[in-house]
Amino acid sequence: MNLASVFPHPIIQGPTAGAGNTPAQVAAVSNAGGLGTLACSLLSPDTIREQTAQIRALTDKPFCLNFFVQGMPEPDPAEVARAVEWLKPLWSSLGWTELPAPAKWCEDFAAQFETLIALRPAVASFTFGILSEAQIRRLHDAGILVVGTITHADEALAWQSRGADAVIASGTDAGGHRGTFIGAQEDAKLTTFELLPTVVSAVHIPVIAAGGIMSGADIKRALDGGAQAVQMGTAFLVTDECAINPHYRQRLLTAGDHPTRLTRTFSGRYARGLENRLMRELAPVEKQLPAYPIQNALTTPIRAEAAKRGDTELMSLWCGTGVSRARPMPAAKLVETLIAELNAA
Template identity: 45%
Template sequence: MRTPFAQRLGIDHPLIQAPMSGSTTPELVAAVSNAGGLGSLGAGYLSPQAILEQAARTRALTAQPYAINLFVTADEFTADAGQVTRIRERLDALMVKEGLDVRTSLPERWAFPFSEQLAALREARPPVASFAFDLLTPKQLSALKRLDIYVIGTATTVAEAKAWADLGADAVSLQAAEAGGHRGTFMHAAEDALIGLFALLPLAARAVDIPLIAAGSIMDGRAMLAAEILGAAASQLGTAFLACPESSAAAAWKRDLQTVREDQVTTIRSFSGKAARGLRNRYVQAMPNRPEDLPPYPVLNALTSPLRRAAAAAGRGDLLSEWCGQAASLVRPMPAAELVAVLMREYSQARAGLDRMA
């Protein structure tokens, strides 16, 4: 069934593959788009040149609509030198203890400037652009609209959803408490914005009149339909696609997803300095997690990068940022196109079951 939202975007299914920065590839994005969903390229960590290269690769693999996602951040960052020194000592000691032959270093830059990434996105001109961590400025939004780019904001509360709607966004992705990865919260403390999907959806539907996208550990077609009944125009799935062969998630991470207990998923700051949802593993247990003890994002994210790369190479999932949603163990390792087909078959069967009960 092609919903009005899907028709507007030129896709077949009300299904979006979440833009998981560091784990999505052009191959994954294209596979989902070719299967009728909306593939999303997570570009928050990419240089402007890499954004253009990956966009070109995606377009070479699919003629269907796709999205590029960016993190709305400042162009420049300052870091507390003492805080950086202390966390580097802590990280280096952990790597020594765990037998990893790598140490932290001060990078040339903490992150790529958002304004330059946004300029690259405009040059790539994807049909859809999505954003997290903060609002765009009215000028930035207008520039995207002039290029006929469909803009999706990320919200974790009703107030944030209204802020995006008032700005003029075309749709809002509602990131519920169950969702994996970095929290998109920008108007509240992260802990105050952990609202369950089945509460957040109807509350936001009452408050805004633009399409809402449900995001929060949706792992099968039944959950997609449930979200639609509560007001969602589409569902955005991230963890469900992490174990696909087209995903660039580390092999150890893909393996660990299949055995995650729901009580092991927690809010973590110690990898990046920003609240994110993922698996409470050995690294998380060994590192401080209070904001006051950690450099903020993206400073800490840059400092932990060598450790995460070394852990992935060594097959040490217990030292990785294993982002995942609450129902991660429902993951089904299979090619992305096959997963889209399974999800939509489940969605159709669930809808048919409701129709029989009516």
């Protein structure tokens, strides 16, 4: 089985961890002939099982499960205390006398991986790191196609050498987290259409373009540039089936020319979103903040409380550079619209 045979239209709905990705959305995209993706990185194994069962109740088409490749951190308590102090102006502005301590820093990827093997989706995609050859063999033995996220050609070659079936070439215009795992995140500077030709010429496995792709014309440009499919996250954030916070959704729909930028203030890993107060206030210490997932866990209660209050200035408003072109409609209608635009182009 190869990737092209799995879904008829060259459109993958990008995983949007923590931004309302739902089984209904995943199933709607797959039923429409694209490839729906469930963001599993922030979910427990039990929740992954429950949501996968919900997807299967809504579609018999292939879908993808997406994960962050990461170990369990053991942070220096002094580093954590420093970060909590830097965050104090933000959490104290919520009326708190202390920042709630995280119950855990992140989900256990090893446990998630075993769950993935047992669930056997058609496709699994990964970001933040790279699997071992043995892990990829286990996925292949379970009938699962393996897709790695990359931000430069060396990472694509690394995934190819370990047996991946395809790579997602993620440009700096993409919303959410950067997937860099070789070299410094700041050094992976290529936009989608700068990155795409360097990856296509470097590897012989299929390349999926991601970042700033919002229309059928954008898809055609990517396919003409050698991509076999595109992955679109921001475009699907405002679809009807996405359970995104309504205040976040409204900010996306009214983004206009409001700037997006890459920041590590929210999570300790560079990610793109709409600029807001939290980004600006932590900018002076941005490079000193703890790495993902420590900073991510520390800011989670602040963002959750801000979401309850509708305060988008303290929420992570992840989106790509094409956000002003996002169109609210049902997910299946968006796939249909994109295909019509692609054919017209």
